[in-house]
Amino acid sequence: METVFDTAALPVRDRVGAWVEVTALALVTTEFKVTHPSAFGARLRATTLGAVQVTRMSYGPLVSRRTPALIRRSDPEHYQVALVRSGRQGIEQARNRARLGPGDIVLYDSSRPFDAPVEAGRGMSESVLLQFPKRLLPLPESKAARLLAVPLPGTRGVGRVLTRFVDTLTDESAGCTAHDRARLGHTALDLVTAVLAHHLDDTAAVPSRSPRHALFLRMTAFIDQNLHDPGLGPAAVATAHQISLRYVHRIFQEHGTSVGAHIRQRRLDRCRRDLADPALRHLTVHAIAARWGFTRPADFSRVFRAATGMPPGRYRESACPAAVAAPVS
Numbered sequence: 001m002e003t004v005f006d007t008a009a010l011p012v013r014d015r016v017g018a019w020v021e022v023t024a025l026a027l028v029t030t031e032f033k034v035t036h037p038s039a040f041g042a043r044l045r046a047t048t049l050g051a052v053q054v055t056r057m058s059y060g061p062l063v064s065r066r067t068p069a070l071i072r073r074s075d076p077e078h079y080q081v082a083l084v085r086s087g088r089q090g091i092e093q094a095r096n097r098a099r100l101g102p103g104d105i106v107l108y109d110s111s112r113p114f115d116a117p118v119e120a121g122r123g124m125s126e127s128v129l130l131q132f133p134k135r136l137l138p139l140p141e142s143k144a145a146r147l148l149a150v151p152l153p154g155t156r157g158v159g160r161v162l163t164r165f166v167d168t169l170t171d172e173s174a175g176c177t178a179h180d181r182a183r184l185g186h187t188a189l190d191l192v193t194a195v196l197a198h199h200l201d202d203t204a205a206v207p208s209r210s211p212r213h214a215l216f217l218r219m220t221a222f223i224d225q226n227l228h229d230p231g232l233g234p235a236a237v238a239t240a241h242q243i244s245l246r247y248v249h250r251i252f253q254e255h256g257t258s259v260g261a262h263i264r265q266r267r268l269d270r271c272r273r274d275l276a277d278p279a280l281r282h283l284t285v286h287a288i289a290a291r292w293g294f295t296r297p298a299d300f301s302r303v304f305r306a307a308t309g310m311p312p313g314r315y316r317e318s319a320c321p322a323a324v325a326a327p328v329s
Contacts (some may be wrong), residue, residue: 005044015040019059024279026055027131028078028110029070033063041124047173049185051136051221055129056170061120068113074277078110079144080131081192083154083163087125090117096149103155105162105195107147109134114149128166130188133224136217138193143200150199158198162191182218215241216251220262227267230295234259267292268307271300275316285312 005022007015016034019042023030026046034040042059082091082105089100093114100106108114111134118125137144154163169184176184219237226232237259238245252259270292274280280288286297289312294300304312 005042007040007042012038015042026053027080027129028066028076029074029277029279031065031067031070033065035061035120043124045170047170048181048225049169049173049188050182050218051224052130052132052185052188054166054169054173054188055131056126057129058124058126059118060124062118064114064116064118066110066112066114071111071113072276074273075111076273077134078131079134079137080108080110080129082106082108083128083130083166085126085128086123087121087127088119089125089127090119091115091149093149094145098149098151100151103153103163105152105154105159106149107144107152107196109145109148112148128170130166130192132185132189132192133221136189136221137196139196139200144196147196147199152195152199158191158195162195165191182221185221186214186218212251212254215243216255219248219251223263223266227263227270227292230293232263232293263293264303265307267294268304271304271312272308272315275312285316288312 046055289300
């Protein structure tokens with residue numbers, strides 16, 4: 001899957017607003033301040049690699065800000081690893097502040113506020129962003145937090161290995177199959193882990209990944225990519241990974257859950273996120289449920305109430321008062 005966006009195709013007056021919308025859909029919701037809107041330009045190309053997304057972006061001077069209010073409305077719980085290719089940029093998060101230039105790598109967290117200024121310079125600034133669910137990083141969150149908004153070198157050592165891999169990936173991904181992309185996504189995660197562990201100087205922080213654990217991560221990533229499919233279930237997971245249904249159940253049991261419970265919880269997580277998003281207030285409660293695989297409104301209402309203690313309509317009102325006027329069905 002690929003998303004391509006270029007402000008050059010839009011009227012000048014629409015460019016900043018369109019950039020806000022496309023970055024909210026492709027990355028995370030942020031606020032933007034642009035000094036010279038009439039001169040603003042930006043491009044974006046996003047490619048999915050299983051549970052990992054690679055986004056190459058170029059943009060003019062701006063300030064991007066993710067606030068606590070935006071996080072409360074919508075948080076995909078992702079890490080983002082940025083590789084700066086050109087221009088001067090900054091990032092402030094978790095009481096750390098960094099000024100970044102070409103060749104730098106930086107980690108940040110969608111669940112924490114940040115400020116990211118892009119300085120004016122010659123031409124547009126460019127970066128490549130790896131984005132993935134935080135639960136897929138085999139490092140304790142408390143340890144990863146030490147490196148938030150800390151500049152890491154991408155021109156030598158293990159950082160250079162990651163940078164060269166990502167550069168090749170962005171050039172060659174169009175010729176890869178879906179299975180190729182999923183495997184490359186796993187490789188990208190392993191390289192990111194190696195870079196972060198190197199700078200933490202704590203290899204013990206990285207647990208060994210047994211084949212069974214790696215299989216569990218692949219299956220949960222597959223589930224996240226297919227939550228919209230009403231036919232998603234244990235049999236679909238088993239078929240996609242060419243293993244027996246019994247083995248699928250056993251792997252999930254080892255992780256303290258069942259396939260059905262995991263799918264249901266992930267779908268509810270997405271529904272809660274969307275119900276709390278003011279940008280989706282034009283969608284009915286049942287439309288949001290259907291987009292994440294809940295095809296029976298009564299079943300969705302029952303499951304949602306059991307999980308949250310309130311019906312979905314009331315949850316939307318409490319999480320996003322501006323959405324009260326949205327129809328329920």
